[in-house]
Amino acid sequence: MGSREDILSKIAKAKPVGNELPEDLSFISITENLLETFVLAAQNNGSQVTLVEDTAEILAYISENVAPEKRIIFNIKEFRGENAEVTDQEMNDPHTLEDVEIAVIEGSIGVAENAAVWITENQMKYRALPFITQHLFVILEANKIVPLLHDAYKIIPVEDGFSCFISGPSKTADIEQSLVIGAHGARSHHLFLVK
Amino acid sequence: MKSHASLAEQFNRDENRVDWHNETLWFVREKRDRQSHQVSDWEKLREVASKIKLNVLSNLDIYLMEFEKNALTNGIKVHWAKDAEEHNKIVLSILQDHQVKFMVKSKSMLTEECHLNDYLEKNGVEVTDTDLGERIVQLAKETPSHIVLPCIHKKKEEIGEIFHQYLNTPKGLSDPQMLTEIARQDLRKKFLQSQAALTGINFAVAETGEFVVCTNEGNADMGAHLAKVHIACMGLEKIIPKREHLGVFLRLLARSGTGQPITTYSSHFRKPRAGQEMHIVIVDNGRSEQLSKEKFRNSLKCIRCGACFNTCPVYRRSGGHSYHTAVAGPIGSILNPIRNIAAYKDLPFASTLCGSCTHVCPVQIDLHQQLYELRQEIIASGMGEPVKSFSMKILARSLSHVKKYEKLRRTMKFGYRYAPFLLKNNANPWYKHREMPEMPKESFKEWYQKNIGDGK
Ligand code: SF4
Numbered sequence: 001m002g003s004r005e006d007i008l009s010k011i012a013k014a015k016p017v018g019n020e021l022p023e024d025l026s027f028i029s030i031t032e033n034l035l036e037t038f039v040l041a042a043q044n045n046g047s048q049v050t051l052v053e054d055t056a057e058i059l060a061y062i063s064e065n066v067a068p069e070k071r072i073i074f075n076i077k078e079f080r081g082e083n084a085e086v087t088d089q090e091m092n093d094p095h096t097l098e099d100v101e102i103a104v105i106e107g108s109i110g111v112a113e114n115a116a117v118w119i120t121e122n123q124m125k126y127r128a129l130p131f132i133t134q135h136l137f138v139i140l141e142a143n144k145i146v147p148l149l150h151d152a153y154k155i156i157p158v159e160d161g162f163s164c165f166i167s168g169p170s171k172t173a174d175i176e177q178s179l180v181i182g183a184h185g186a187r188s189h190h191l192f193l194v195k
Numbered sequence: 196m197k198s199h200a201s202l203a204e205q206f207n208r209d210e211n212r213v214d215w216h217n218e219t220l221w222f223v224r225e226k227r228d229r230q231s232h233q234v235s236d237w238e239k240l241r242e243v244a245s246k247i248k249l250n251v252l253s254n255l256d257i258y259l260m261e262f263e264k265n266a267l268t269n270g271i272k273v274h275w276a277k278d279a280e281e282h283n284k285i286v287l288s289i290l291q292d293h294q295v296k297f298m299v300k301s302k303s304m305l306t307e308e309c310h311l312n313d314y315l316e317k318n319g320v321e322v323t324d325t326d327l328g329e330r331i332v333q334l335a336k337e338t339p340s341h342i343v344l345p346c347i348h349k350k351k352e353e354i355g356e357i358f359h360q361y362l363n364t365p366k367g368l369s370d371p372q373m374l375t376e377i378a379r380q381d382l383r384k385k386f387l388q389s390q391a392a393l394t395g396i397n398f399a400v401a402e403t404g405e406f407v408v409c410t411n412e413g414n415a416d417m418g419a420h421l422a423k424v425h426i427a428c429m430g431l432e433k434i435i436p437k438r439e440h441l442g443v444f445l446r447l448l449a450r451s452g453t454g455q456p457i458t459t460y461s462s463h464f465r466k467p468r469a470g471q472e473m474h475i476v477i478v479d480n481g482r483s484e485q486l487s488k489e490k491f492r493n494s495l496k497c498i499r500c501g502a503c504f505n506t507c508p509v510y511r512r513s514g515g516h517s518y519h520t521a522v523a524g525p526i527g528s529i530l531n532p533i534r535n536i537a538a539y540k541d542l543p544f545a546s547t548l549c550g551s552c553t554h555v556c557p558v559q560i561d562l563h564q565q566l567y568e569l570r571q572e573i574i575a576s577g578m579g580e581p582v583k584s585f586s587m588k589i590l591a592r593s594l595s596h597v598k599k600y601e602k603l604r605r606t607m608k609f610g611y612r613y614a615p616f617l618l619k620n621n622a623n624p625w626y627k628h629r630e631m632p633e634m635p636k637e638s639f640k641e642w643y644q645k646n647i648g649d650g651k
Contacts, residue, residue, distance in 0.1 A: 004275035007431065007479045011256040014487035019253040022246040025439060028236045041456060094421050095387055113446075114456035127468055128420035131413045131460075149457075150442035158403050158438065160269075161468065162420075165445075165461040170413040173453070174328035174344065175371040176351050177219050183327060184379060184386070185413025185460070 029147040034112045035193070038145050042115035045168030046181050047189040051142070055079070058104070058139060058192050070101035075125040076139065079104070094128040103133035103186075107166075109152045110145040116165035117191070118156050127162050131170075136186035138166070142193045199545040203513035216348060217511040223344070224505040226454025227555065233456075234446070244443050245559035248496035251434060252486065258401040258434045259477065265404025266475060269466045274476045279309035282478045286311060286393065286426055287318050289474055293424050295320060295391040299382075301408070301415035302326040303395030304342050304499060305428050305478060307521035311393075323385045325414040327378050334361045340515025342522055343452045343501030348514050382414075392418030396429035396475075397498070398444055402437045405465035406475065409448060409458040416462055425467065428476045431483070432495045444498060447557035452500035481534040490568050494529045496558040503552035503562055509545050518542060525552035525562045532569055540578045543569035601640075608634055 030037050039049050052058060055078050066072065105124055107117035117138055121127060130136050146152050156163075170185030181187065207213055231237045251258060263273045276282035282305075290298065298315070300306065300322055312322050312333075324333040328345035332338060335357050339345030346354070355368035364377055394415040399406040406427055408415045419425045435444065449455045467473035486492050504510050504524035515523040520531045520539065528542035543566045546552075552562040573579055593603045611634045619631055637645075 003277040003281060003479075006277055007275055007477075007483055008256045008259065010479075010483035011259075011431075011486060014483055014492075015255055016249075016253050016489070016492065019246070019249040021250045021436060022243045025243065025443070027240065028234075045456075045459070098387060111457075116457050116461065126420075128417070131416040131420060148442070149446055150439070153439050153442045158405075159465070161466045163463045163465075164416070165457065166459065167457050167461075168459050170411070170459060172327045172375060172412050174326070174331065174346055175354055175374055177222060177344075177347075178351075178371040180372050180375040182379065183375060183412035183414070184325065184382060184417045 025150060027148060027150060029151075030112050031147070034145045034147060035142055037112040038110055038115055039193070041113065042168065042191055045115050045189075046171060046179075047115065047168045047191050049191045049193065051193050051195060053195055055139065055192075055194065058137070061192075062102070062104070062137075066102060071099050072102045072104065073097075073100055073125075073129060073133070074104045075123060075129075076104060076106055094126055094132070097126060097128055097132045100129065100133040102135045102137060103129045104137040104139070105130065107138050107140045108144065109156055110140050111149050111152050111165070112145050112147050113149070114167055115191075116149070116152075116167040118152060118163065118165055120159045120163045121161040122159070124162075124164075130164070130166060131185045133186055135188045135190065136166070136169075137190045137192065139192045139194060142195050197519040198541040199513065199517050199519070200541065202517035202519060203509075203545070206514040206517055207512070212350075213512055213514075215350075216514060219347060220505045220511045223454060224502075224555075227451055227502055227505065228454075230450040230454045230456060234450070240443060240447060241557055241559050244447055244498075244557055245496060247435060247440050247443065248498075248558050251432070251436065252492060252495055254436075255431065255434070255486065258436055259431060261401040262399055262404055262434055263477075265401070267404075269404045271404070271467065271473045271475055274474060276476055276478045276480070278480050279478075282309045282428065282476055282480065283311050283314040285476050286428070287315060287320070289424065289426055290315070290320055290391055293390060293472075295424065297321050297323075297385075297389045298391040298393060299323050299325050299385055299389040299414075299418040299422070301392070301394040301410065301418055302329050302339075302345070303393065303428055304339075304521055305395060305430050306393065307339060308480065309478070323382070323389070325382055325385070325418060326410070326412060327375060327414075330378060330382065331357060334358075338516070338521065340523065341501060341504055342499050342524075343504075348516065383417075386417045386421055389418065389422055391424040391426065392422040393426045393428065394419055396427050396433050397448065398441060399429055399434045399475075400436075400438050400441065401434055403465065405438075405463050406433075407441060407445075408462045408464065409445070409460065410462075411453075411455075411459045413460050416460055419462075419464070420468070423470070424472045424474070425464075426474045426476065427464070428478060431477050431479055432497070448498060448500050451502040451555065451557040485530075485533050488533060491529065491533050491565055493560055494526065494533070494562075494565060496560055497526050497530075498558055499526075500557055502555040502557065506551045506555050508547055508549065508551070513545065518545065525566065526560070529562065529565045529569065532573075536573065536576075536578070540573050541580075543567075543573060544580075604638060 109118040169189040170183045172183040274285045331346045340348045351369040358364045396406045397409045449458045510524045531539040550563045593599045
């Protein structure tokens with residue numbers, strides 16, 4: 001405990017006085033066309049976006065576009081029993097997710113200015129899932145889009161565990177600044193916006 | 196003794212590379228401009244961020260204790276390290292407790308600052324850096340040359356060569372897509388076999404005891420969610436008061452650094468997952484001392500976005516390694532000398548004082564002012580470069596006496612006409628990288644006397 005006390009008492013002696021927190025955290029907002037702004041931002045981030053009427057369309061999309069032998073994990077209530085794995089059972093070792101091809105999960109809030117979607121641990125089921133999967137499908141209700149990050153933080157509850165804003169596919173530009181999609185996380189990011 | 200000027204000189208030998216380096220970074224700077232212009236109240240955002248950070252500095256101990264209390268309640272273990280050595284020991288002891296032989300690490304400039312990799316390797320732990328850029332410099336046995344773009348100094352052909360040498364890939368690869376895929380496959384194995392993962396921390400929230408890690412690649416998450424032990428290391432200035440403040444910083448960070456509206460992943464860690472152990476190491480390493488230096492404490496607001504690097508004309512033309520330290524660029528030229536002035540007295544001079552860094556800094560750090568202040572201190576303490584100090588002194592003496600000035604001017608004029616090589620040679624430090632100005636035919640005094648003084 002020596003260092004802790006040392007550090008804290010050094011800070012107490014050195015810190016400046018005053019400097020209140022700013023009270024006004026309101027910023028100029030996007031007011032119109034939240035959905036369009038969100039879609040544009042998502043596309044700029046390298047995501048694919050599909051507008052759907054209901055979740056059944058997503059199932060149809062998957063059965064049309066994904067080979068049946070691929071491992072898919074859904075964590076969506078309506079889909080239980082429909083297809084592939086049911087994720088109710090506990091899984092102690094995230095390493096067994098290694099061969100997941102597609103993860104389909106729900107997001108709770110989308111942010112129009114940057115297309116980031118808030119996803120909680122509950123929605124991921126396994127923390128490693130959205131990252132280790134080759135392709136990530138995120139379902140978001142279109143009426144859950146807010147203008148700015150500030151608006152999102154106002155309404156998202158502080159969850160236990162882990163949560164994440166995910167705004168697109170994993171990417172890197174570390175080699176001569178050329179953008180490459182698919183670094184360590186999901187190689188593609190598909191957003192299904194439910195009207 | 197390493198100095199920025201001599202290291203930069205080495206970098207400058209390859210002119211094509213300098214131009215390329217310069218342009219690549221300017222490209223990032225321009226992306227930053229486009230992104231910031233899209234936020235109509237960008238300046239307000241910067242001001243609010245700066246105010247929050249100032250408030251943090253005024254309450255640093257209180258917020259740290261609040262954070263610790265909440266993190267402990269959340270089941271995270273909290274450690275305090277007064278310096279780099281203690282930080283390294285803490286990390287090693289956690290790893291030894293779990294008999295970890297293999298650890299993956301996501302980018303953390305703090306661990307670079309502490310030279311953690313070397314220390315762990317010496318103690319039998321294999322560390323793999325997982326950020327692509329960091330992995331490349333790790334394989335090349337180099338250090339990052341930029342805090343956000345660690346291998347910005349390397350060309351794709353060189354990276355192909357490194358992969359050929361260390362990852363057994365065919366010779367001559369240079370396609371970024373292909374190289375990234377190779378690294379992905381290789382690192383996936385490392386992620387799956389590692390027992391522990393270390394990440395940095397971008398923001399630690401006092402109110403909730405959670406911490407946020409931002410990456411584009413997802414490497415921090417791949418490591419942390421697979422390993423049994425997650426160690427997160429933070430400089431103590433990374434604390435922010437409330438969760439609502441994240442909205443401000445996340446809007447600024449990636450826009451300023453890489454010109455994106457937000458990073459792909461902004462991960463909020465609040466509790467270890469079932470069966471996992473989560474540790475946080477809070478590191479001082481000179482920061483509390485820095486807080487006591489009124490003129491320079493402002494630089495503790497830094498959120499390590501890298502914007503000041505990308506815009507700095509000296510950084511772009513001298514390369515990160517010429518700063519001989521983990522954090523280079525304008526901010527590194529402040530942070531390092533404040534902690535160890537003798538070892539880094541050259542860095543505050545690695546700037547044109549053009550103010551561009553101050554202009555882009557998302558938390559309004561007065562970078563060029565601080566660099567100027569540091570120069571004053573270095574010269575006053577007699578640590579300046581001897582040649583420059585000597586000639587500055589002569590110049591100062593001449594300029595402050597009319598007669599001496601007149602004499603110097605005439606000598607110069609005479610010298611210029613009959614023996615220009617006396618000034619235009621490499622012994623004159625001002626001539627090295629620039630042309631000397633032409634001497635006017637007539638001085639202002641002579642002109643004045645002829646045209647106005649005489650006419651009176
Ligand atoms: S000093 Fe400012 S611009 Fe430079 S890295 Fe820090 S926050 Fe970014």
